[in-house]
Amino acid sequence: MTLVKLRLKTALSIMAVVSLVAACGLPRSGPTRNEIFSGSVQQEGDAFVVQVTDTVARATRTSSALGFSQSFVNAPIGGSDTIQPGDVLGLTIWENVEDGLLVNQGANAAALEELQVDGAGYIFVPYAGRILAAGNTPEAIRRIITNKLSEATPDPQVEVRRLAGDGATVSLVGAVGAQGVYPIERPTRTLGAMLAQAGGITLEPDVAQVVVIRGGQQGRIWFQDLYRNPNYDIALRGGDRILVEEDARSYVALGATGAQRRVPFESNDLTVIEALAQVGGLQSNTADPRGVFILRSEHEVISRRLTGRPDLQGHQRIIYLLDLTQPNGMFAASEFMIRDGDTLYVTEAPYVQWQKVIAALTGSLGSVGSVGDAASTLGN
Incomplete structure (x- = not known):
C-alpha cells in the first residue's frame, strides 16, 4: 500500500x-439553531419562528402598568376621628327649658353613656331615633342629633364623645418597616403617608408592589408609581388592608449564558439585553450570538398580527429569534421586552460541538x- x-x-x-x-x-446545553428551526410551523412543526425587528418589538410590547380603580382614586379624604361599628359613644344633652325631654327637673344636662355603635353602624337616641354613627365624625353625629331633637325641644345643645374604640384603622403587612394596625389620623389619611408611618418599605423600589384591599375590592400599583402619579396616593378608609410584596414575575435562562436558572425581574419592564445582563451575559467561549431565542406562549391577537394568520385561535407557541451580529441586532434586543414566564435560550456556536x-x-x-x-x- x-x-x-x-x-x-x-x-x-x-x-x-x-x-x-x-x-x-455528546453533552450540550440544548438544541442547535437548525434543530429549533426544524420544529417550526414553516417546517411542519408546531411553533412559529419570528425574527425580531423594530416592528416586531413594537408589536409585542405590552404594558406592565398597574393602577387603582376610579372608586379608589375618587374617594375623598376621610376624617381622622371617623366612628366605626363597635365604638362606644357618650352623649351629653342640654335643653333650654325647665322641664325637658331628657333633662330631669333641677338638672341642666342629661348624660347618655355607653351607647355602643351596632354592627349596622347605628345608635339609638331617645326622641331622635336611630342615628347612623358609623362613617361619621362625632361632630357630624352631634349635628344630626341636634337637628332631630330640635323638632321636639327648643335649641338643644349636644356633645358627642368617643368613650371606647380605636376609630378608623388600617392594617399593614408584608415588606414594610413595621407591620401592624395603625389608626387613620390627620397626618396619615393617605396611602403614602401611612406607608411612611410604618417605616417605609424593605424592598428595592423597582420591584415593590402595593396592594390595597377594601371590602370586596382590590387595587394594586407599583410602589414607584405612588410618587410618580399623585392620583395613586389615595385616601384611606377604616378597615383597609395594605400589603407590600415583591414582584413575582420571572423568566428562565438556559443554554450558553452565564447562568441557567429561574430569574426574577429586577425592574418593572425588562428587555432582552437587561435579561442577559442579569445572568452574566453570553458565555464568550461557547455562545452563538446569532442564536438568541425567546420562547413564549403568545396572545392570540399578537400571534395573528405577527404571522398574518387570522385563523389562529388562542395562545400560540412563538419562538423569537435575535441575531446580535446584525447591524441593528443589539438595538432590537434592547427594545424587545421579556414577559413573565418567558424562556431565554442561547445556542452554542457550531464549532463548540466539534471541540x-x-x-x-x-x-x-x-x-x-x-x-x-x-x-x-x-x-x-
Whole structure:
C-alpha cells in the first residue's frame, strides 16, 4: 500500500470515527439553531419562528402598568376621628327649658353613656331615633342629633364623645418597616403617608408592589408609581388592608449564558439585553450570538398580527429569534421586552460541538496519533 493511499485511508477512518462519536450524542446545553428551526410551523412543526425587528418589538410590547380603580382614586379624604361599628359613644344633652325631654327637673344636662355603635353602624337616641354613627365624625353625629331633637325641644345643645374604640384603622403587612394596625389620623389619611408611618418599605423600589384591599375590592400599583402619579396616593378608609410584596414575575435562562436558572425581574419592564445582563451575559467561549431565542406562549391577537394568520385561535407557541451580529441586532434586543414566564435560550456556536468531538476522541484514545493507529487497525 502506497503512502498516499495509507494517508487517505487513515483520514477516512478518522472521519468515520469522528462521525461515530458525534452521532453518539455528546453533552450540550440544548438544541442547535437548525434543530429549533426544524420544529417550526414553516417546517411542519408546531411553533412559529419570528425574527425580531423594530416592528416586531413594537408589536409585542405590552404594558406592565398597574393602577387603582376610579372608586379608589375618587374617594375623598376621610376624617381622622371617623366612628366605626363597635365604638362606644357618650352623649351629653342640654335643653333650654325647665322641664325637658331628657333633662330631669333641677338638672341642666342629661348624660347618655355607653351607647355602643351596632354592627349596622347605628345608635339609638331617645326622641331622635336611630342615628347612623358609623362613617361619621362625632361632630357630624352631634349635628344630626341636634337637628332631630330640635323638632321636639327648643335649641338643644349636644356633645358627642368617643368613650371606647380605636376609630378608623388600617392594617399593614408584608415588606414594610413595621407591620401592624395603625389608626387613620390627620397626618396619615393617605396611602403614602401611612406607608411612611410604618417605616417605609424593605424592598428595592423597582420591584415593590402595593396592594390595597377594601371590602370586596382590590387595587394594586407599583410602589414607584405612588410618587410618580399623585392620583395613586389615595385616601384611606377604616378597615383597609395594605400589603407590600415583591414582584413575582420571572423568566428562565438556559443554554450558553452565564447562568441557567429561574430569574426574577429586577425592574418593572425588562428587555432582552437587561435579561442577559442579569445572568452574566453570553458565555464568550461557547455562545452563538446569532442564536438568541425567546420562547413564549403568545396572545392570540399578537400571534395573528405577527404571522398574518387570522385563523389562529388562542395562545400560540412563538419562538423569537435575535441575531446580535446584525447591524441593528443589539438595538432590537434592547427594545424587545421579556414577559413573565418567558424562556431565554442561547445556542452554542457550531464549532463548540466539534471541540467536544475532538476532546472526546483525544480523551479516550490518548492523542491524534492514537486515532491514526486505531484507524489503521480498523483498515487491516
